[in-house]
Amino acid sequence: MNKKLALMAAASLVLGGLLVLGCGESRQPYAGNYRSLEPYAGKGHVELELKENGEATWKLAQEGMSVKFKWRVEDGQLWFYTKEGGIIHANPTEGGQKLTVDMTGQWHPSCPKEYCIIFQRVKGGGS
Amino acid sequence: MTQNNEQVEKLKLDQVGKEVCVPAGVRVVRQGEIPRHFYVVLSGKLKVYRETDDGIRTDLTVLGPGSYFGEVALVAGKPRTASVEALEESTLLEITKEEFERVLDQNPQLARQIIYSLSQWLVEGDKRLEQETVHQVKLRQISWFDYFLILGLSLVLALVFNLYNDNQIPLIHSVGDISGIEQVSLPQALELYKKKEAIFVDARKSNFYEQSHIKGSLNLPLLFFDLQYPMFQFMLEQEKVPPDEPLLVYGGTPSRRFDLELAELLKEKDHKVMVLSGDYQAWKKAFPLGGQPGKKVSAMPLGLAGYIEWLPVSIFLLILIPPVRRSPYLSVACRIVLGVIFVQFALSKIMRPAVFALNVVDYAMMPSWGVNLWALFLPWAELLAGLFLVLGIRTRAAATIIGGMNIIFIIGLVHVIMQGLPITCGCVGEAGEPVTWWKVLKNAGMLVMALQIFLYDRLFVLDRGGFIWRERKI
Numbered sequence A: 001m002n003k004k005l006a007l008m009a010a011a012s013l014v015l016g017g018l019l020v021l022g023c024g025e026s027r028q029p030y031a032g033n034y035r036s037l038e039p040y041a042g043k044g045h046v047e048l049e050l051k052e053n054g055e056a057t058w059k060l061a062q063e064g065m066s067v068k069f070k071w072r073v074e075d076g077q078l079w080f081y082t083k084e085g086g087i088i089h090a091n092p093t094e095g096g097q098k099l100t101v102d103m104t105g106q107w108h109p110s111c112p113k114e115y116c117i118i119f120q121r122v123k124g125g126g127s
Numbered sequence B: 001m002t003q004n005n006e007q008v009e010k011l012k013l014d015q016v017g018k019e020v021c022v023p024a025g026v027r028v029v030r031q032g033e034i035p036r037h038f039y040v041v042l043s044g045k046l047k048v049y050r051e052t053d054d055g056i057r058t059d060l061t062v063l064g065p066g067s068y069f070g071e072v073a074l075v076a077g078k079p080r081t082a083s084v085e086a087l088e089e090s091t092l093l094e095i096t097k098e099e100f101e102r103v104l105d106q107n108p109q110l111a112r113q114i115i116y117s118l119s120q121w122l123v124e125g126d127k128r129l130e131q132e133t134v135h136q137v138k139l140r141q142i143s144w145f146d147y148f149l150i151l152g153l154s155l156v157l158a159l160v161f162n163l164y165n166d167n168q169i170p171l172i173h174s175v176g177d178i179s180g181i182e183q184v185s186l187p188q189a190l191e192l193y194k195k196k197e198a199i200f201v202d203a204r205k206s207n208f209y210e211q212s213h214i215k216g217s218l219n220l221p222l223l224f225f226d227l228q229y230p231m232f233q234f235m236l237e238q239e240k241v242p243p244d245e246p247l248l249v250y251g252g253t254p255s256r257r258f259d260l261e262l263a264e265l266l267k268e269k270d271h272k273v274m275v276l277s278g279d280y281q282a283w284k285k286a287f288p289l290g291g292q293p294g295k296k297v298s299a300m301p302l303g304l305a306g307y308i309e310w311l312p313v314s315i316f317l318l319i320l321i322p323p324v325r326r327s328p329y330l331s332v333a334c335r336i337v338l339g340v341i342f343v344q345f346a347l348s349k350i351m352r353p354a355v356f357a358l359n360v361v362d363y364a365m366m367p368s369w370g371v372n373l374w375a376l377f378l379p380w381a382e383l384l385a386g387l388f389l390v391l392g393i394r395t396r397a398a399a400t401i402i403g404g405m406n407i408i409f410i411i412g413l414v415h416v417i418m419q420g421l422p423i424t425c426g427c428v429g430e431a432g433e434p435v436t437w438w439k440v441l442k443n444a445g446m447l448v449m450a451l452q453i454f455l456y457d458r459l460f461v462l463d464r465g466g467f468i469w470r471e472r473k474i
Helices: A002-021 B002-013 B071-076 B097-106 B108-140 B144-164 B186-195 B206-211 B222-238 B258-268 B304-308 B311-319 B328-350 B353-362 B368-391 B395-419 B437-456
Strands: A032-038 A046-050 A055-060 A065-074 A077-081 A087-093 A098-102 A116-122 B018-022 B027-029 B037-043 B046-051 B057-063 B083-086 B090-096 B182-184 B199-202 B247-250 B273-276 B461-463 B466-468
Touching: A046 A116, A055 B222, A065 B222, B037 B097, B071 B097, B071 B108, B090 B097, B097 B108, B144 B368, B144 B395, B182 B186, B186 B247, B186 B273, B222 B258, B247 B258, B258 B273, B304 B328, B311 B328, B311 B437, B328 B353, B328 B368, B328 B395, B328 B437, B353 B368, B368 B395, B395 B437
Parallel strands: B182 B273, B199 B247, B247 B273
Antiparallel strands: A032 A046, A032 A116, A046 A055, A055 A065, A065 A077, A077 A087, A087 A098, A098 A116, B018 B090, B027 B083, B037 B090, B046 B057, B046 B083, B461 B466
């Protein structure tokens, strides 16, 4: 019986470890409000709010329309998940002051210029 | 035991043998050696066991004060049939072969006692043999119930989990109301293209668009419609497209009606919209094409998971060595490696089935009604089959299911390579890894591991008939 328990405990440890590995990193350093610099600046800019609980809002200032999605952090990179299952990768730069968002929906070593939106961090938001 | 103690006292009174002290861990008798002594346990505890040439042990019994051992080989005149090792510091009465024979001649009571013990051993041995035979037969039995258990439980868990999952998806993907959208045949679309009377919009993911698209078309992937629509409007403005210019959407696949759904969304934005009808692939032959055929997809490095995936290839090589191939210890190693890999596969998909559903769509092999069901069911089947392998429950059925999955994966991967589809594997992790022949080899390695488990697994299993910790060779 003890051997059975030992086996179960070992399996639980393995699975527990896998679960812990799968939890991702803290969102806190990147949570906050962002505003697009390129290519949408001025009136037609995009507002991005990343909340610490994993929810996020993408708001088009001109249309007043907002889209909700989810996000997480892995290896210092931000992953945005749309409701339809699309993934968008964002790379924080300048100590988290800027976000380079790759709109292709694919992972690239660096963001392709024609599909890139750069966001600047602004005050507020995140909680 | 009382009778045994009396016999021990008698042997002491007869001043037969000599007392020896044995520290814990010392082997007093070695299986296969020529017998020279008979032993009586005066104090302490000793373990009797048999060991095969390849080191597999079967524990037979534990002896305490009053017990004796070594008589079987002396009576039979054959080498020792088992080994005896002290579990704790023990004191033994060591009697030489000659003394033992003399005592037996002079002490019929002790002789009867030994005959009785030998008979007991024989009866117990028969029982053990029967139990083991039954167990081995049961281990090799697989029933439909095993498959029903794993697959049925996976389906139930998938459906229940989906009910409570924040990232819930519908069981069957459906396209909304498309009644008001004009369907355009290929010749009509060509006519519009030549006369430049419509803007062509590709609804597929950007990697598919980049590989091949109708020359001059714009890309608006359905998946990022809400996020990318402003970019699309910006592109229309750049192209100086009049607001009433019709948009002709194309780019469906057998797995999802990207084109119809995008057309519906564009219609909601007050665009005049048409959809290219008929064969999904027909436009590739009829229209002038743009894009970069054969462009490779960037794949995110997988880190640790990527290295773990190489283990099946190395085990695949081990399996080529005949004596190792049949080892039940190799089966245990295969079970743990394969189980952990499949649990890891599952955990990377379970939380966000919509992401995995899109990976399924990318393979363009599944009909649209089956995409979401497969995306919900597969990760749970991977998780349960992987867990069953690690824990040693219904391992043959679990190995069959995992082997079946590997065959499906191999077919999918070969299809992607042959078709040159610009997609990542989507096997582990959400970013996926490139689809290459190496990936096919890794899956082939896992398939061979599943086969090895199916054929030779019999150690450390929780199964019908109880728990086998050590193999007993019959």
